[in-house]
Amino acid sequence: MDGEGMPPEIPADVRDEYEELLPGSVDVLPDGELVRQLQRARSEQRPLRVKLGVDPTAPDIHLGHTVVLRKLAQFQAFGHTAVLIIGDYTAKVGDPSGRSKSRPRLSDEEINVNAATYVEQAAKVLDMDKAELVRNGDWLGPLRMNEVLNLTATVTVARMLERDDFSRRYLANEPVSMLEFMYPLLQGYDSVAVRADIELGGTDQKFNLLMGRTIMEAYGLTPQSILTVPLLVGTDGEQKMSKSYGNYIGVSESAEEMFGKVMSIPDSLMVTYWRLLTGAGKLEVQTVERRLAEGGYHPAEAKRDLAERLVTLYHSSGAATAARSHFDRVFKERDRPEIIPEASIPSEVIQNGSVWLPRLLTALGLASSNGEAKRLIEQGGVRLDDAVLQDASAELAAAELAGSVLQVGKRRFLRLI
RNA sequence: GGGGGGGUGCCCGAGUGGCCAAAGGGAGCAGACUGUAAAUCUGUCGGCGCAGCCUACGGAGGUUCAAAUCCUCCCCCCCCCA
Incomplete structure (x- = not known):
């Protein structure tokens, strides 16, 4: 999880940058390309264009989304350009990634409402003043049929079926619609439209991200490199965090709610949350892990600290302290909360x-x-x-x-x- | 276009005329234990002031005293052949 395949020689001028960007990623492809891009950016004195696409399919951003947003924010911190694409158009197509069923298609109104809250909530992690915010409906909407056909001609069915969830569903005699086949193509076209140097995404996006390379190449551009981050497991400890599984912690939830939900995650997930969500450095995470293993740090206490930390991030340290004492009062001492609706x-x-x-x-x-x-x-x-x-x-x-x-x-x- | 298989409660899945509000599992909810962790155990899990009634097994009709189960038409999914 901490960047396998690290090139043997990291040039000194980009080492710091690279060593900060790499941890917390799963795949960085192609090998060594990120380093070369960082160097190129430096020598050409231009920031890298780092793409992240989010489909406004649900009205709230949860901690699962923040993993990749944090990664994007890291790139921002090094002066690169965050290109945040609101997939208003692709939301209508519905990405089937990792799902056993096709998604319901959303209406325009739902998408607009969701998009607005997404941007607002993403601002809790990203510096939106410096980010480039675009909607892919702006370029996907006006595409003409012959342009779409050109796009579809860049990819074969066999290549599409390489995607795990497509082939799984296909073999299980479940439907895979042509519409869904369009999704990776459109996402790839986004990369063409924004001239992405790097695209970020969850591990379930790997296929789509790689498709972006194929398509950029077909359009005569230098293919983007890709960086994937782990999918966050939800509060149930089983499935990836997702609104539809009901195992999510929303960034806009109240401090008390957030605190309580963090407390309900399985112990086995604690260190992962620490690593992916708090912004804590490698050393700090290792210390937590070691103290837990040695038994000097009670897991319940560690989880309280984690919860407090996360609430601080999305509310304030005051709210976090209050949430903690509320929690202790209600669940530890089994007393009533101080404020009752x-x-x-x-x-x-x-x-x-x-x-x-x-x-x-x-x-x-x-x-x-x-x-x-x-x-x-x-x-x-x-x-x-x-x-x-x-x-x-x-x-x-x-x-x-x-x-x-x-x-x-x-x-x-x-x-x- | 032809042939075959299938659509059951939140999900998976059994059920081929009455004993079916529908087995079993999962999820959820409540309780016990605890650290709102894990594991485990118990109860519950369509609605109605509920020994009864209503709604429900893709949809609409029909047969029957009685249908998730049989018949007709329709919709949807999958496979094989073309």
């Missing part, structure tokens, strides 16, 4: 001055149906002022509920007013 009892659930508990829970959004609410109650998951309620048929006097704290599960609290 308030809600009034909806009038429609009150009948003759009393409320049927399941209906109350549903009305307040603490359960999705009366049936689920009953289940929660019967299983001892509902408390009123710290007392477990187990009678799902209970009728409570509405007047007496005011001021009480309703708790569902371990973490959902609501004060009734």
Whole structure:
């Protein structure tokens, strides 16, 4: 994971740069090309154009996206140009990478909304003032049929089927649409359009990134080199972080939420998160790893530190400290949080001055149906002022509920007013 | 264009006329244990104030006392041949 195949001789003038950019990458291809580009940039006194394409397919950026954004920010820090492509057009095609199914195609409105929040959230990691921000609809939209045909002529079906997920689906008798075949071609054309020197992406993008080289060459350009970063495993510890798997931590989530989600990751993921998400140097990560291995650092404590660090990054150190004490209070001491959201009892659930508990829970959004609410109650998951309620048929006097704290599960609290 | 296979709950998948709100697994949710970790165990897992009713097995009709299961038409996916 730390840059295999490091060329034996790194010229002194770019060594620092190279040794900072390489860690945290998986593939840097072709061999030695990055070093040559860094040197060329230096001798020609021009920054490298470093491309990153993101498709606004979901409204939020999560920590998984930040891995590659951080890498891009590193290039920025060395004076190179970050070219951030919002794939408004490709979002409509839907990248099938790593998926067993084709994605649903999005509407223009969804894409625009998503694109706006993406840029806003990417700014938490990237210096957007220095970045070049473009939308690929600007050049993909106006393409004429004959230009598209020229593009498709650059690649063979056999080459397409080299892509792992295409061939897997093909062999499993699952559909692969022609539209999906277009995706790598369009992404490659983006590289032509922005004259990319380097393209970054997750490891699942390797094929697409390499396709960019083929296509740039076909268009008479110097092919980009590529750098891939690891895919971040989500909070479930199993699958890559993704909104659709529900295992993500969004960069715009509240400090408390973020802290809690980090605490819920499996221990085995801690060091990886430390390495990929915090910006901590190699040495620091190694120290954490060693202390954990030696047993002098309790994993729960290490995870708190990790959570605090991440919250600091996306909120502030004050918010992080507060989130930490909130966490300890609620989950370690099993106490109530200091700040509990308030809600009034909806009038429609009150009948003759009393409320049927399941209906109350549903009305307040603490359960999705009366049936689920009953289940929660019967299983001892509902408390009123710290007392477990187990009678799902209970009728409570509405007047007496005011001021009480309703708790569902371990973490959902609501004060009734 | 011809022939064959298939579409089941969030996902995988069993089920070929009643015992089917549909086996089993996974995910989720709640509980126990704990460090909101892992592993494990228990319960639950369409809706309805629920011994009943409603909605559901790609869609629409039909046969039947009774259909996820049988028939007709349609839609979608895959394979083989052309």
